[in-house]
Amino acid sequence: MGVRPEGHPWLKPVRFPRGGPAIEEYDFFQVAGAEVHEVAVGPVHAGIIEPGHFRFNCHGERVIHLEIMLGYQHRGVEEAMRGGPDKRSVHLAETIAGDTTAGHATAYCQLVEAFSATACSARALALRSVALELERIANHIGDLGALAGDVGFLRRLPIVAGCGAMC
Secondary structure, eight states, X not given: OOOOOTTOSSOOOSBOOTTSOOGGGSOOOOOOSTTEEEEEEOSOOSTTOOOEEEXXXXXXXXXXXXXXXXXXXXXXXXXXXXXXXXXXXXXXXXXXXXXXXXXXXXXXXXXXXXXXXXXXXXXXXXXHHHHHHHHHHHHHHHHHHHHHHHHHHTSOOOBOTTTOSBX
């Protein structure tokens, strides 16, 4: 947009830019020193999270710096939405991110309603609120479950003789 913050120490895009440098050519922050190592993760991850590349600079267990590069994958949703709204537009909005289906559908509907000066019914507002809260709760439960699973893998339990399983 031509706006450049004055004195910004390290201006970088929030998302991996379309048509920008390949991930191998990107200027990631680097830390050097004895026993400092870099861990690169992604763009493919388990679960439903969206693609992203993460670079951890670590000294032992201590994370010195984490750099997150989102938007690694471009699926063309913006281009597919052009010429709308039409029957498929809300469905495209729902597919933007797997963990925010209700959120993106609601945002799309609010946008169309604002541009068309259309008022939403009280029932539709109530249904949206319920869907948004259920989605939020599901995401929190999923995150808490993933955290519990990750923490559980950090502790090895002894095998009890004759048990044949972790006890």
